[in-house]
Amino acid sequence: EVQLVESGGGLVQPGGSLRLSCAASGFTFSSYEMNWVRQAPGKGLEWVSYISSSGSTIYYADSVKGRFTISRDNAKNSLYLQMNSLRAEDTAVYYCARGMPIQLWTYDYWGQGTLVTVSS
Amino acid sequence: AIRITQSPSSLSASTGDRVTITCRASQGISSYLAWYQQKPGKAPKLLIYAASTLQSGVPSRFSGSGSGTDFTLTISCLQSEDFATYYCQQYYSYPGITFGQGTRLEIK
Numbered sequence: 001e002v003q004l005v006e007s008g009g010g011l012v013q014p015g016g017s018l019r020l021s022c023a024a025s026g027f028t029f030s031s032y033e034m035n036w037v038r039q040a041p042g043k044g045l046e047w048v049s050y051i052s053s054s055g056s057t058i059y060y061a062d063s064v065k066g067r068f069t070i071s072r073d074n075a076k077n078s079l080y081l082q083m084n085s086l087r088a089e090d091t092a093v094y095y096c097a098r099g100m101p102i103q104l105w106t107y108d109y110w111g112q113g114t115l116v117t118v119s120s
Numbered sequence: 121a122i123r124i125t126q127s128p129s130s131l132s133a134s135t136g137d138r139v140t141i142t143c144r145a146s147q148g149i150s151s152y153l154a155w156y157q158q159k160p161g162k163a164p165k166l167l168i169y170a171a172s173t174l175q176s177g178v179p180s181r182f183s184g185s186g187s188g189t190d191f192t193l194t195i196s197c198l199q200s201e202d203f204a205t206y207y208c209q210q211y212y213s214y215p216g217i218t219f220g221q222g223t224r225l226e227i228k
Contacts, residue, residue: 105211
């Protein structure tokens with residue numbers, strides 16, 4: 001069974017940092033592209049970042065470029081999101097999501113999400 | 121960036137009804153459109169990709185159609201478990217993929 005379990009969310013002050021993790025199991029993690037997608041409270045979905053299966057290709061949404069860093073450790077079946085210079089508008093539930101092999105930018109499995117709250 | 125306009129923003133319907141949700145792209149996106157269902161407090165679930173291909177395990181009462189700029193998600197014979205929020209997603213212009221604003225489907 002495919003499982004994605006996020007962790008690392010919490011309350012952080014504006015300007016602070018946080019590192020999210022996503023532990024994957026039930027599939028060959030190293031073969032799949034991975035993404036972070038977020039959802040502000042009561043709002044819609046926003047794609048945040050993408051990383052290829054090898055980690056060689058990375059993309060970011062303009063809203064987080066220069067502040068967030070996506071990475072992965074295929075030996076540990078884990079995906080990460082380092083978030084720096086956090087702003088109030090980064091407050092959201094952050095989901096890790098697996099890219100489908102045949103339609104890379106659609107997401108066939110999602111974690112349960114981890115809440116990041118940026119507030120003083 | 122490609123804008124996606126989803127309508128309606130909310131919809132009331134009864135069990136057994138047939139409902140249609142629409143997404144319109146600001147420019148042609150071929151068939152690079154997906155639909156997701158999200159229930160409160162849960163992660164989104166992929167229903168349809170490539171505009172009309174049903175994801176494995178999704179009931180056949182869900183269907184998608186369209187290409188270019190206009191797309192529809194149809195749910196025939198609504199079941200109680202279908203009351204949720206639905207999002208479309210364009211993935212024609214990656215990495216700038218975008219989601220629609222969502223349609224909240226409520227029980228009448």
